[in-house]
Amino acid sequence: MNLEFVGATQIVLGILARFWPVWLSLAIVLGASYFYRKKLGLYGQLFSTGVGIAGLAICFFWLFTAIFASRIATFDPLAQVAVLKNAMPGAIAPETSGGGVYLLGGDNLARDVFSRMVFGSQIVLIIAPAATLFALMVGITLGLPAGYYGGRIDALLSFLANLVLAFPVILLFYLLVTPAIVEMGIPRWMAGVFFLFPIVFFLTLFWTRFKNRPDRIWLYMGLTIVIGGWIYASLVFNADPFRILSLTPNQLNIFAAVVFASSPGVFRIVRGLTMDIKTRDYVAAAQTRGESPWYIMLWEILPNARGPLIVDACLRIGYTTILLGTLGYFGLGLAPESPDWGTAIKDASRLLRSFIHPALPPTIALMSFVLGLNLLADSLREQSMKD
Amino acid sequence: MNEAVRNPEEPIIEIENLSISFFTRKGEIPAVMDFSCTVMPGEAMGIVGESGCGKSTVSLGIMRDLSNIGKIVGGRIKFRGRDMGDMSEEELRAIRGNKIAMIYQEPMASLNPAMKIGQQLMEVPLIHDKVSNDEAYKRARDMIASVKLPDPERIMRSYPHQLSGGQQQRIVIAMALLSKPALLLLDEPTTALDVTVEAGIVQLVKGLGKEFGTSMIFVSHNLGLILETCDRITVMYSGEAVETGKIKDVFDRMRHPYTQGLFRSIPLPGADKNERPLVAIPGQLPLPQDRPKGCNFGPRCHHFVEGVCNAAEIPMIPVDGHEGHFSRCVRFNEIDWAAMPPGAKKSSEPVKPGAPVLKVTDMRKYYNVGGGGMFGGGAGRTVKANETISFMARESETVAIVGESGCGKSTLAKVLLGLETASAGSVTLGNDEIQSTGIENRSVGTVSAIQMVFQNPFDTLNPSHSVGSQIIRTLEKFKVGKNTAERRQRMLELLDLVKLPRAFAERKPRQLSGGQKQRIGVARAFSGAAKVVVADEPVSALDVSVQAAVTELLMDIQRKNKTTMLFISHDLSVVRYIADRVVVMYLGHIVEQGTTDQIFAPPYHPYTEALLSAIPIADTSVVKKHIVLEGDIPSAMNPPSGCPFQTRCRYKSLVPDNLCETQLPPLKDLGNGHASLCWLADDVLAEMEPVISFDRDHAAHEGEPEDVVPHRERSVPGGDPGFAAPPPKRPRGKRAAPAAGRLGDAAEEAESRGRTRRQETRDESGGQKAGAPRRTENSTVAPFKQAEAGSGRQAVDPDAPSAFEPTEKENGKPRRK
Ligand SMILES: Nc1ncnc2c1ncn2[C@@H]1O[C@H](COP(=O)(O)OP(=O)(O)OP(=O)(O)O)[C@@H](O)[C@H]1O
Ligand code: SF4
Ligand code: SF4
């Protein structure tokens, strides 16, 4: 086999060039944000330190990569060009298969490593934040009453949370994807319960605030039920009438598992914050004007807990990303051919002794994304402490 | 300052034109500018000023303990003649904590929680003087005794957390004194303590100069405390010293409009809500970044003259006739110091209380603590937070509830508001019994009828919502207005009511100052048709100059709406100013209640007496009896048997049969609704002396420069019992309320006679102009010695003969009409 290669400089230039939509968007967004940073509150303050800018830049980089994945990628992430199996970076694909360069080489199944890494970002950037969001909803909805009422509710919920936290996460995932358990429908069940939380959350949120305002209440409640119901039907039962949203059974498993494993952490943070904030005078003021407990929790306490929650969410997205990687590595969850970073690392690891290049891009991608999130969280924490 | 030249003695510390800046993200913040002062050996210098004026920065600057962003950008600090800027790091370390010691507001900041008190104290002589262990132990124990802590041996063996706040602070002072410092810096050392505990610390601090020859710099926001503890005072405003001088000179003849404003805005004994209302300083402290050109006080000053006050930076200008008295005002010789600021409130009619609105009968509130949890009930202990509380409040009336921390004031408020339900007894609002109706079961009418103003302005508004939306939400809950537009309109009217610009509706709470937030709190409380407003220390967290404005606002609205106000406070001077009736609480019990006049004149309940003597009063003409209570307030978990006050009461020995310790005293009716929870017999009560009285002679001449009246120090305390009686008229300055000159002498005497029972026996001397020394005669009726520390240094020596006839002088002075 005689493969032709392009030189290292060309590889680097080629990669940089492929990312042009990302550079453009980064320049526009970061530039504009930097220019208006004085008016952008906490987000704007991130631009006052190098750490903040670096964190934002990395996170935005992956966000834009996910958005423009199909434009950046050179090949279909699943397409195989047989001659390029385990090819070194810069290998030129033969004309017969459409030409082009495997910028970062080919993997064991002769797929383009670069394109897979780019498309992998899409999966990571959808599942990790979405799962974190759901975990946040579950944690908040349970943490608020635990912290606010205390007593038995708190004791019970905290006990359950500790139980989940005490369980080894990997074992939990193994269990959840075991065919027997999947057949019993347990993951679907769990997802069914977890995905109910956001709907309940928003319904309570609007009801407590607007119940005496007929002009708004029905609109909001109706919207929540329609949108929530649609998402719920699509995700849990995979029955989206418009065929926009869908979740494969594998993805559903992962989702349920990640939400299950992360929400106790959120629960504990929210509970602690609530116990602190409920002693403030403005909570007493709300009580003395006759507000209901849920109004106080959702409208008086929660908004003031947002700072630490945002920081935690950042860290948690990073953690979930690693978790997804771990799952992929163990071959749990997503489909075997999925380009997500975890699965890619697993595939590459088998041949690590002979070929190291297919393992590096997904690893570096994962590391840099988590690093970016951590930098962002650090900087957010620091800035929010300042005032 | 030039004092150092005149005085042959060497000053301990000389600060010359000190400027300190903090360098932050937003650039340089000048925290202190051009600050000068000199402290002589054994002298106490007080620094007063409002929050953020730079008091603490000065003391930290002396310690050279500015964090890494703070820097001394100008001026010098000389310690015993040597510039501290020239000293090496090593020399500085030797001076810090050894020659100069600092005591902070929070005692635990200076104590190691993991070390026994004895060890911590012994370390000081062990390290500094390298003495033997035994010697160190002896010194530590002796020092504990000399800061008047009981049972030094036991204290030596305790850990800091086993002591109360007051005891901890004494230990911190002891620790500082052990290194025999030449200069002691005290930064608000009593702010975290209760009033009666504070009085003990003040007593201790006062003697330090004499006993140990220590000089002091005492930082405080409380003028009364400075008066009690210091020889000289520096008033700071917005980073600058604006006035400095001897206590007497500055208090009696201040020469800076800001100082005068401060005095006019605190409820001194002369103030009266109807006749001599407080006068607030308009506006608020400028941020360090946007200080005006020229006089920093200019934007808030009534005497501001364009082109004079803002022409150039103003230096400290010496005041004629007073040694070492300086003022940073260019116009102080042109100002009419007696004139009231334009727009100051004139006197108003006293309110007439109407029908009873709120009636509390035998209300009790017990809490069960401990137990609970998921795995078991477990019998907890009972905390008796409120015991047989009975009182009544009428329409338009202000009832003050007074007591120190833990006395059950807040529990009472919670029961009234429905946040808790009473364990027994009844609470009647209008015609409804509400004691067992929690807030969630109350009708909208009841909820809006009883509302609350909270203590902490930084906590009273939700930082996440705009000010307007929070008021609108309240209106919505109270079913005021039919739709959003109407409520919005009403919200804007409420902003007008509390004198805030309508634009504030869109602001977030963090964009408002403390006083403005508290105004929003007031607006919120009055947004429904509130019949009763519970105000829980509504101004205690605010700056002095803002307090007056909020107090007056609260009273104005109350007067207009005929609202009943329950004013919860620990500060009796505010209470005397604002309240019609007073309820004094101690450990869950009401120990005394009556009209304000009854409470502030003898006979007192022993606790009320101590509380009264503990308030620092910033008035040099007040003569106060000092009663220092021993010990601390017992915990409500573990109350004493018998009378709740028996552990600290100095009258206990006068009650036969050990009744105080065994049986709860009956509520003794002293006539006209005045009741006291005490076993003391009538004859003992009848012999009680007023705690606070006026040295009228001093008052008549206060503020004159020394060269005008060369010798008028010696005078006699007047005979006004309590400060229920009207205070002396002042020829100039301080409390120049419009009504001050209205009453003639005769009318004043007659009124004071009419007001109080015990007046009769003392009346002649009260009427005498400069009679025989009365206090020596009175002191025979005080049979207790243990705690009474004699009258404070405000009192002038009663034994010295008076050198002149005060009436002549008084008539010679210009009188205001
Ligand atoms: N570490 C710091 N960083 C930035 N600015 C500071 C810092 N410490 C103090 N300042 C500013 O310096 C000024 C003076 O503060 P300082 O603490 O001396 O006031 P203070 O008179 O002691 O007030 P308080 O009565 O509240 O104790 C304020 O404007 C304050 O905001
Ligand atoms: S200098 Fe002018 S503005 Fe400043 S205090 Fe004096 S009179 Fe007022
Ligand atoms: S009953 Fe006894 S202990 Fe209680 S206040 Fe009266 S004298 Fe003091």
Ligand SMILES: [Mg+2]
């Ligand atoms: Mg301070």
